[in-house]
Amino acid sequence: MKSELIIKLKESSNIVPTDPENFSSAPVLTPFTKLIIEENISIHPLVPKMDVEFLESSEAPRDTNQTVLSGYYLVDAPEDRLEVLVSKLNDQEVIEAAYLKPLAQLASVPAPPETTASSPDLSLRQGYLDVSPNGIDARFAWTIPGGTGSGVNIIDIEGAWRFNHEDLNQNQGGVISGQESSDLGWRNHGTAVIGEFSGDINSYGVTGICSEANVRAISIFGNNSSSGAIVQAANFLQPGDIILIELHRPGPRYQYENRPDQAGFIPIEWWPDDFDAIQYASSRGIIVVEAGGNGSENLDDSLYDQRPTNFPSNWTNPFNRSNRDSGTIIVGAGAPPPGTHGRDHGPARSRLSFSNYGTVMDAQGWGREVTTTGYGDIQGGTDENKWYTDSFSGTSSASPIVVGALGCVQGVLRAHNLNVLTPIMARSWLRETGTIQQEGPNSSVSQRIGNLPDLKQLIAKALAH
Template sequence: MDTAKVPTQEDLRALQRHRLTRYFIIDTHQSSPAQADALAEQLKQNPLVEYAEFEPRAEGMHQDNGQPDASVSRQSIPDYTPRQYYLQGPQPVPPYKIGGVNAVEARSIPGAKGAGIQVISSEIDHWAYDHVDLPPPNIEKSEGANVDEHDTASVGIIASKENNFGTTGIVPDARVGYLEWDPEWLLQMAQQLASGAVMQLGVQYDYSPINKIGCIEDCLMPLEYNTPTRDIIAYTVKERGIHVVLAAGNGNINLDHPGFDGEFDRNRFDSGALYAGAVDPKTGLRASYSNYGKRVDLFSWGANVTTTYWSEENPTTLYTHTYAGTSSANPIIAGVIAALLGAAHAHGLGIRPPWEINALLVATGRPQINGNDNEIGVQPNVTAAIKKMLADNTDLPPAGRLALPEEVKSDDTFEARVYAESPSQKPLTYHWDSAGFIPPEGTGDRLSLRAPLVDADVQMSIAATVSDGTHAITLRETITIKAQPGQGNCGNTLAWDAGKTYSTSGETVSYKGMVYKQNYWSINKPPDEYSADYGKEWFTGTPCP
C-alpha cells in the first residue's frame, strides 16, 4: 500500500499494526489471463509471500436503484416526508410490518440533525451535485466517476435538505463528501479525515463462484471478504476513529457457513465496522437477498424507500419511492450514527468512539418481528440510543480499546497502543500488564514490546489499565505468537520463558539455538544477555546438539 504521505513514525506503526506496509499491488492489465494466473501461482509458491489474490470485481449494487417517480412536475415538488416511513417511529404504518429508526422524533434533540459531523459516501459513482434537494460535496476524492442514481438515493437518505418539499435526510445539517470506491483511496481518505467522521461504503464484491459454500453465481459478498480491504477498514476504524458502515451484500449468503471457516467470526477478527442487513418492510423479516449471520449488526429498510433520484432526462428534481437492497439499509444506518455523534457533540460529550456507538445501537435496537436478532441483527432506534448515551455519560469511567497486531513472530519487537477517552474529560493514566513479553510492565498510552521465544504457536494476552483518578478500566486483547524455524527448543529442552521465575539450580533452557543452564534466581533475564562462566544468572550457553 502507498504510505509515501505518512508523516510520522507513529502513523507508520499504526499502518504496520494492520499489515498495511506489507501489501504490494502488481498491475496485470497488460497480461493475458494465462500469464496472470501463472504469476499468481508463482507468487503463492514463494515462501516470503503469505497471501496472493486477484482484486475482486467491485459491484455497484445498481439492481437496488428502484424506479423514478416521473409523475411530478419539476415546478411543483411535493413534500415526500410523510412517505419516508423508514424515518418514523417504531410503530409500523400499514401495509408495512416494520417501523422506522425514529429519526423524526430525534430531530428535536440538540445536535441530532448532524451539525458538525462529516459523512463520506463511497460508491462507484457519485450523487447528483446539482439536485435541488441535495448539498454539494464539501470534500471529494474521485477520478472519472460519473453521476448516477444509486449514490443520489443514498445521499438523499442521509442528508437531503430540510425544506418544504421533497425528502429530508436523517442528518440534514451534516457535511457530506464523496469517495470514489477504491481500497487504496479509502486508506488515503482515512488518513485525511478527523476522528468522528462517518463512512458509508455502498459497494459489494462479486466473488462468483464460491465453491466452498456451494454458491455458483451472484456470490455477492461484503467488502471485508477481501483481506486487504478488511485490513484497511480495520485501520480506518481502530486507528483513525472513523465510523464505517458497509453493506452486508445482496447474495443471500450465510456468513456463518462452515465453508468460510470462521472468516466472519468477530471473536477471531473484528474490524469494528458495522454490517448493514436488509429487511423486507412488508413482512418484517429478512429480505430474501440479504446476506446474513452473526456478523451482521444492524438492519433497516430494504425496499420501498423514498429518497432523491437522478436520470439524464431529469438530473435535478427527481425522486423515487422504491430504492431497495442492503444499498438502502446502509445509508439509513450511517445517518443514524451521524445523528448520535451530532447529539454527543452538542451535549459536550466530545468524539464518541466507534465501539461505543456500535454497542449503543445494538443495545437499544429492535429485532425482526419474529424476535430473531442473530440473523441480521437489530433495527436501530436513534432516539432511544441518544437518550441512553446522554443518560449513561454521567461520571462514567474511561472507555477505550487496545490496538495490537493480530500476530507477531517469536522474539520480534512490535508496538502496542491504547486508545482511551474520559467521558468527563479527565486526564488519564495507564499501566500495562505484559507478563511474558519484554518489558513485562509499562506506562503511557503506547508500549514497544518484544515477543517471547516459543516452541509452537501460542496465544498470549496483554492488558492495559486506564484510570481517570476515580474510575479505572482494564482493557485486554489476545495476540498470537508465531514460532519460527530455528528458534525454540533443542530436542527436549524447553524454550526460555520471559515470564517464568527460574529458581531451580541447574535448570536448562533453550534460546536462539543455544542451551543455557541456570546459575542464579532470575526472571525476565534473556540468557544470551545474562550469561557467563560465573557470576551471571545463566552459565555460558552451548550450541543445540
C-alpha cells in the same frame, strides 16, 4: 474498471515495487524484478500519498499513518493477464500472498416496476424517517440540539455521485480522491445513498436523516483500491466521524463468480487488505458502516472458515469475531411496512430474501421502497439533477439509514459537549436498542440481520452515558 490483483510482500523482502522501466536499469535483477519487466506490469502501494495541500487546509489529523497496509500493492496489468499473474507472483520467493479480488459491486438490487406517483415534496414518502416501529424516528432527533448531524463528517466509498443534484447543495464536500466512474448506474447509486442521510432541508424533494453533517466521497476507481480508499478516508476524519462502504463482492460460494443475481456476494472485509484497512479506521475511532451484501448467504456457514489458497497464512474468518474483529458495523436489509408505496415485501423488519445474515450482522435498515435522490423513476426528465426514486433497495439502501442514525447521535453528543461514540460503543448500542427483527414468510429471526435503529432510544442512551 477491473478486478484488483493484490500482492503482499514478505517483511524481509526489502523491495519497493515500481514501474518496470525503473527496474530495467538496476545493477542486479532478481526473479521478481525480471517478472515485472517481462510482463510489463506496474505495482503501486495500496495507500497513495495523501494530498498534502488538502490536508493542510482541513481538520484532518496531522499524524496520517502511511504504514498501514505497508507491504500490500496493487498490480496494474491487463484484465486478461490477471489470472496467470496470480500464479506467477505466488511462485516468487519475496511474495507472501498474491490474490485476485473480483470487481467490487454495488449492493443494490433491481428495482420493482416504476410507479407514476410523484410530488414536489417527497419527504412524506420517506417512511424510514417515521416513528418506530416502522421507521427510525429521525424527526424526533431533529428536535434535539445537534440531532441533524451538525459537527459530524461522513465519507462514502463507492464509485460515482451527483453532488450537484438540486437536493444536495448544502454541506457537501464532493469527491476528494479517486476518479469517478462515468457509468450512470454507479452515479445513480452514489446519489441515492447520499440523499438518504444528506438530502437538503427545504420545501422540495427529500430530507436527509442527518442533513447537517458534512459529506464527502472517495472513489475506488482511478488507480485507487477499496482498501486504499478506506485508509485515505480514515486519515481525513476525526474520531467519532463515519465511513460508509457501499460495496460487496462475489464470494467463495460460487468460486467468486460475478453473477447477475448477486448470489453468494459477501461483505468486502473477507479480503485481507480490506479487513486491515477497516481495522485501521476503527483503531482511529472512526465508525465504519459496511453493507452486509445481497448474496442470500449465511455468514455463519463453515464455508467461511476455509482459508482461500492465495490468502496470507495468518488469515482467519472475519465473519467470526472470536477469530478477529475489524470493528465495523455490518448492515442487513429488512422489509419496510407492508403497503409502503402500495407494495408488500413481507412483515416489517423481516429479512429480505437477498440479504446476507448471521451473527456478525449488527443492524438493519429498509432494503426496499427507499425514497431518495437519483434514478428518476418517480421524478425524471432530461435534467438528472432533479431525479428522484422511491424504490432504492438492497443492503445499499439499508446501510445509509444506519449511517444517518449514527450521524444524528454523534451530532447530539457533540452539541452537548459529551464524548462521541467509539466504534465498539456504536455497534453495541445498535444491538442493545432498536426495534426487533420479525419473522418473515421465508425467513426466520434466527437468520439474524439485527434491529432497526430507534433514535429516541439511542439519543436517550447517549445523553445518559
